[in-house]
Amino acid sequence: MIFPDFNDAASYTDFLGTLAALPHGFRAATTRLTFTPKERPTREPYAMNLGAIVADEPTERFAAVFTRNAFPGAPVILGRERLCEPSLQGVLINNKIANVRSATGLDDARRLTTAFGRAAGVSERRLLSVSTGIIGWSLPVPEMEAELPKLAAGLNPGSALDVARAIMTTDSYPKIRRVEVGGGSIIGIAKGAGMIEPNMATMLVFILTDLTVARDELRQILARTVDATFNAISVDGDMSTSDTVLAMSSGRVPPVPTHEFEAALASLCGFLAQDVVRNGEGTSHVVAVRMTGLPSDQIARAAAKAIVNSPLVKTAIYGNDPNVGRILAALGDYLGSNGIEADPADLVIRVGDETVFEKGYFTIDRDKEVRLSDYLKSTSMNPRSVGFPPHQRIVDIGVSCGRGAGTALVWGSDLSDQYVHENADYRS
């Protein structure tokens, strides 16, 4: 499941192609349209991708986890309704506009699923609408409707690669993972980039399997898996209005034991979650923080996130500057602000293989700083390298706070000027 290093986009895309075959019982298609957003000051046209994934038959074996944002988009509101339906058959996806709180948003989502359903021969109630992009603008429904027959006609049982590419916004490459287990397979495709916080964030993940798995079991397994993987990542600490993880089983292949299925899904989602961080906007380092010794898992996770979300920690890592004092400051900020007791004498902080704090004090010197800086350089990626992940090395930070039983593992990114550039002119 560990990817090789890549030197160019072509070899990465070739490699993804070998993973992207749809499991039995699914078809997919994509298309593209242009439109002029009515909220935008200038009148240049925008391009929008449409994608669709449809099962050959309706399936009761589906599960979804949505954002906890208090102001979710119309697709999430509709999706929550559809979770109660006896069966699901497919999903219609667009990028560019997230369909959040425009006055006609919910009607727009219903109109689009109805129109796509008519074209694809699927009941509207068995379709989800999923949108990602700008918050607050409205979907160009007439232009989208006009493309839907073509999208439906293109559905074919080949590859998920085009859909993985079509759902990208500021992602710089498609993300796909695959596990083979028993006689079947599970594939996952994801988009992420900006606004990635735990608890999900304009992150869209579609998981397809031909392995048979009962609806209730799938829903429980997906909830646990999302919590340990996608909810443990953070690119910029923002949880979007649109985050969605959808899993569907076509049931074409006999089941494997539940624990095997769950282990396979956890592995797939763990790697996919790291992929999302790695392709975060302007990411040049993926950072893992392993926290132990706090009173509960929940506190351990919040403390670990306080470290990976600290702008000062993130910028130091970006600069390959082993400014380990900032790790202590970020941790102490979280603990002190939340009234959690911690004795510096119990604290151990490790970066890579180097212990930088123990027995109450920093243990750094000139030689160690050189080794730490070399370590940061060795785990660095050029955030402007476009179209492929050059490697999968990460910055490994371990923090032990004492004797508490709480532990956590979270993943985050550094903060580069490229992140600022991308987000200062996302729309204009």
Place this chain on the structure above:
Amino acid sequence: MIFPDFNDAASYTDFLGTLAALPHGFRAATTRLTFTPKERPTREPYAMNLGAIVADEPTERFAAVFTRNAFPGAPVILGRERLCEPSLQGVLINNKIANVRSATGLDDARRLTTAFGRAAGVSERRLLSVSTGIIGWSLPVPEMEAELPKLAAGLNPGSALDVARAIMTTDSYPKIRRVEVGGGSIIGIAKGAGMIEPNMATMLVFILTDLTVARDELRQILARTVDATFNAISVDGDMSTSDTVLAMSSGRVPPVPTHEFEAALASLCGFLAQDVVRNGEGTSHVVAVRMTGLPSDQIARAAAKAIVNSPLVKTAIYGNDPNVGRILAALGDYLGSNGIEADPADLVIRVGDETVFEKGYFTIDRDKEVRLSDYLKSTSMNPRSVGFPPHQRIVDIGVSCGRGAGTALVWGSDLSDQYVHENADYRS
């Protein structure tokens, strides 16, 4: 108290000079030294500023508020002890190294106050040590000790301007405010720049007054004032290990009524807090969020901070891009993650004079986007303009969430590539 616009550093410095006269009963001095940090890979010398403020007589009328970070620096640990002393006479300040958790940190702070006290004729127990800069490195005590006689000899009753300049780290200009009240005055000097979160953050503030005010009263007033001002600002969400606000009264001038003193101090600290944000690393916009309608003031403040701390909101403002969807997303993230109910139908979001969300939906169109973008441009400063604040205009965001009684006003900054540059190579 509103400053004029400035076109260059010289006119700003001249203006500060008119505010900087020390209140009766205080003397100040600064000096400078070079040293080679033993933790640094290269051996180039570093420059460190020393500053001192000393009252002519010991005073029982002093108060201090320190960081809540769980791992405070040695000066904060020592300072908390000294709060219990019957009187204080002065403070020794250095920039460059924050003296946090080096093995000898507490001894270093004591040695330095002892040596300075000997040179200045002040009991060591009546001196605070205050340090700001890199976390984890140790102070160059021998080099500092060698300079202390010169520092003590330089103490004079002139101006606070040199101290305001000496305590700067990545600040690009000194910050001083002054209020005249009754027959006396209050002056405040501050340093801030990076790592500025509420609850204080390598923010140092020294408040000096000749007005007589009782010790207990001063301590209560300072606590309330800091909470409403310095704890309501946020540059990067990190609370430092060293934040300190110190207030001293020389008691040379008869008291004014308590409410007058408190109002004057609140005004001074409010402007000084905004100054700290305005001079935050790479700040090109100061952003105020006025939140109303949530269940409590505490929740309202946390929700307002979630908006000013959102990297996506901050980068959009930096780009003069009125991407108001990100305000909704950041607010919804905070509310949803914390289980706080909010009905979009009750929500009103205002940016400057424009209402962008009401009655459940975004109300944006092409013309409004143009006006919003113009508004953001009009409040923008060049983050690379060095040495003076060009103006005091701010981005005013108002959010009303419903009928709850909780309100808050917080100040934050945008996020520019300049912030990333400064923090990716602060030490190297």
